[in-house]
Structure formats: structure tokens, C-alpha cells
Amino acid sequence: MRPASSIPPDTVMRRFALTQAEICAETPMARVWSVRRADGTLAALKLYRAGHLGNEATGLEYLRRCTGDPAVTIHDAGPDAVVMGWLEGPSLGDLARQGDPVQADGDLAAVAQALRLKSLSAAGLLPLTELFRPLLVAKLATPQAQFAQQVASKCLSDLATGRWPVVALHGDLHHDNVILTSGGLRVIDAKGLAGPAAYELANAFRHPRGGAGYALQPAVIARRLSLWSDALDCSSTDLLRWAIAKVALSMVWAGDERPGELAVLRALVREGARSGVE
Known part of the structure; x- marks a missing residue:
């Protein structure tokens, strides 16, 4: 059985209509999973440990204003989580x-x-x-x-x-x-x-x-x-x-x-x- 920290809360998965979550990163601030959206596309779910976006709240707004390249696509967001485009490749x-x-x-x-x-x-x-x-x-x-x-x-x-x-x-x-x-x-x-x-x-x-x-x-x-x-x-x-x-x-x-x-x-x-x- 996977540890609880590797499974997103059911409420979050239902909120954004997500499935097939696989943990891919953990930081002091958040956990990130690869997930499938309702249309079948791959995305990233970032869930903030503090229950809120903290100092990335205005960052989310900035990325939304970019509306396209070279910024990651923001699909959906809530007070404690963000669903964004899946990015495959090195930094x-x-x-x-x-x-x-x-x-x-x-x-x-x-x-x-x-x-x-x-x-x-x-x-x-x-x-x-x-x-x-x-x-x-x-x-x-x-x-x-x-x-x-x-x-x-x-x-x-x-x-x-x-x-x-x-x-x-x-x-x-x-x-x-x-x-x-x-x-x-x-x-x-x-x-x-x-x-x-x-x-x-x-x-x-x-x-x-x-x-x-x-x-x-x-x-x-x-x-x-x-x-x-x-x-x-x-x-x-x-x-x-x-x-x-x-x-x-x-x-x-x-x-x-x-x-x-x-x-x-x-x-x-x-x-x-x-x-x-x-």
C-alpha cells in the first residue's frame, strides 16, 4: 500500500475531476502529482501543504496573465491547489x-x-x-x-x-x-x-x-x-x-x-x- 502522503485527498481529485495520480515531487512547500484530467490529458497537480498558496498566490495570477508560451498552462486552481500543464523535459x-x-x-x-x-x-x-x-x-x-x-x-x-x-x-x-x-x-x-x-x-x-x-x-x-x-x-x-x-x-x-x-x-x-x- 502506498504511503498516505503519495495519494492526493479524494476531495481534491473530485474537485478537479482528476484520476490516475502518481507522486512525482515533494518540496517543503508542496507535493506534486502527475494526473489525468477528464479529457484524458496528462497534467500536474500541485497541492500546498499549508492549505493555501502562500507567496505563490500572485504567481498563479501572473502565469494566468501570460496566457501561453513561454509560461506553463494553468488549467484550474483552488485555494490550496493548482492543476497545470504537464511539462516533460529537463530544467x-x-x-x-x-x-x-x-x-x-x-x-x-x-x-x-x-x-x-x-x-x-x-x-x-x-x-x-x-x-x-x-x-x-x-x-x-x-x-x-x-x-x-x-x-x-x-x-x-x-x-x-x-x-x-x-x-x-x-x-x-x-x-x-x-x-x-x-x-x-x-x-x-x-x-x-x-x-x-x-x-x-x-x-x-x-x-x-x-x-x-x-x-x-x-x-x-x-x-x-x-x-x-x-x-x-x-x-x-x-x-x-x-x-x-x-x-x-x-x-x-x-x-x-x-x-x-x-x-x-x-x-x-x-x-x-x-x-x-x-
């Missing part, structure tokens, strides 16, 4: 870890540009200022993290004064949230934020996970800044500032200034010193 993170990180970075740039060109409405999405609120009041120990906190504060101040237009953002666009399918690249797991375009790939500088130090190389950071700022139509300096800020925010969320995060932050700060980031 860009897998592609990078398997030996082609340069191609993965280029594909990520193409996805970011495609999303930007959709010019979606940012109304009702989570403001970036709200996302960063915990960082502004956090007590950080290391000089690098404290510097990143200062950079974040300046970024948010610039945002408040209207330095950048506020646009709709996926909000967590990195290699492991893009799937390379037979039909093309598809994004998943959006956060749905309202902020400057330069933030869109800020978190990607920490990825791909398990990349054996690839993301720490100065030449990689410089190439990414050029490639990704072109895709986002923003300055490379603005992109770097937000990348530095995002590492510090991730530390606050984790509750720990971990060596891996500090290594990324040091590499970005060194690049910032060459670029005049303050």
Missing part, C-alpha cells in the same frame, strides 16, 4: 549541471526577454517593496551581508522615487524554474511581483544549484550581466545591484548567513567594486 538547471551552462544561461535570457515583451499588467501583484521588508529590519552579521543590505535599501529608495517603471515580473526566474520541453521553454513556480525589470533575473546569479562553483567565476558573472541586462533592457549595474540585494534577502529567509550564499555574495560584491556599485 535549464539540469542542462547546466550536465555540462552546458552557457547554453542554459542563453536560454534563460531568451525566456526573460519573451516574458518582458508580453508587457503584462502589474496590477494586483505583490510589490517588491513588500517582499524586501524583512531584509530592511534584519540584523546581519557579516560585512558582506551588511553591505548587501545597504545596497537593497538604496535600490528600494530609487524604486520609490520612480527611477524605474514598475512592471509585472515572474519574480523567481532562474534555471530550475524553466523546463526545456519538446514544444519549447516553459516557466513554472512564479512569485508574481510588481517591480523593476532589472530584478527579474536577480535570483538567477545564485543558480544553477550544484554547479560546482560555476556561478562564482568572475568571467561568468560578467557575461551574465551583459547577456541578461540586454534581455531585460536594463543597465548591467542595476541588475548587479538587485542581484546583491537578493542574496541578502535569501539569507534572511533562510535565517542563516550560510557559506554558500556568502560565497555568491562575495563574488557579486567583487564585481560590484569594479563597477562602482555602492
Whole structure:
């Protein structure tokens, strides 16, 4: 008999008229099953452990607004679950870890540009200022993290004064949230934020996970800044500032200034010193 955690609740299966559930992923936030919809097509059911969508609620709205490539299709949703298109294929993170990180970075740039060109409405999405609120009041120990906190504060101040237009953002666009399918690249797991375009790939500088130090190389950071700022139509300096800020925010969320995060932050700060980031 399968463990209970591998079987979706009957109420959820009936709600969305789903059958043939097979567990395929478990994360701290959710469980994911492959399922069959009433028309026989394969789909993914994501059920949130907390009983609500949490910080992915506005991400669901963002993906719905995309209405097509390169976003995953949202078939149905409830307060605690989402039924979306089934995506068969490796992530860009897998592609990078398997030996082609340069191609993965280029594909990520193409996805970011495609999303930007959709010019979606940012109304009702989570403001970036709200996302960063915990960082502004956090007590950080290391000089690098404290510097990143200062950079974040300046970024948010610039945002408040209207330095950048506020646009709709996926909000967590990195290699492991893009799937390379037979039909093309598809994004998943959006956060749905309202902020400057330069933030869109800020978190990607920490990825791909398990990349054996690839993301720490100065030449990689410089190439990414050029490639990704072109895709986002923003300055490379603005992109770097937000990348530095995002590492510090991730530390606050984790509750720990971990060596891996500090290594990324040091590499970005060194690049910032060459670029005049303050």
C-alpha cells in the first residue's frame, strides 16, 4: 500500500475531476502529482501543504496573465491547489549541471526577454517593496551581508522615487524554474511581483544549484550581466545591484548567513567594486 502522503485527498481529485495520480515531487512547500484530467490529458497537480498558496498566490495570477508560451498552462486552481500543464523535459538547471551552462544561461535570457515583451499588467501583484521588508529590519552579521543590505535599501529608495517603471515580473526566474520541453521553454513556480525589470533575473546569479562553483567565476558573472541586462533592457549595474540585494534577502529567509550564499555574495560584491556599485 502506498504511503498516505503519495495519494492526493479524494476531495481534491473530485474537485478537479482528476484520476490516475502518481507522486512525482515533494518540496517543503508542496507535493506534486502527475494526473489525468477528464479529457484524458496528462497534467500536474500541485497541492500546498499549508492549505493555501502562500507567496505563490500572485504567481498563479501572473502565469494566468501570460496566457501561453513561454509560461506553463494553468488549467484550474483552488485555494490550496493548482492543476497545470504537464511539462516533460529537463530544467535549464539540469542542462547546466550536465555540462552546458552557457547554453542554459542563453536560454534563460531568451525566456526573460519573451516574458518582458508580453508587457503584462502589474496590477494586483505583490510589490517588491513588500517582499524586501524583512531584509530592511534584519540584523546581519557579516560585512558582506551588511553591505548587501545597504545596497537593497538604496535600490528600494530609487524604486520609490520612480527611477524605474514598475512592471509585472515572474519574480523567481532562474534555471530550475524553466523546463526545456519538446514544444519549447516553459516557466513554472512564479512569485508574481510588481517591480523593476532589472530584478527579474536577480535570483538567477545564485543558480544553477550544484554547479560546482560555476556561478562564482568572475568571467561568468560578467557575461551574465551583459547577456541578461540586454534581455531585460536594463543597465548591467542595476541588475548587479538587485542581484546583491537578493542574496541578502535569501539569507534572511533562510535565517542563516550560510557559506554558500556568502560565497555568491562575495563574488557579486567583487564585481560590484569594479563597477562602482555602492
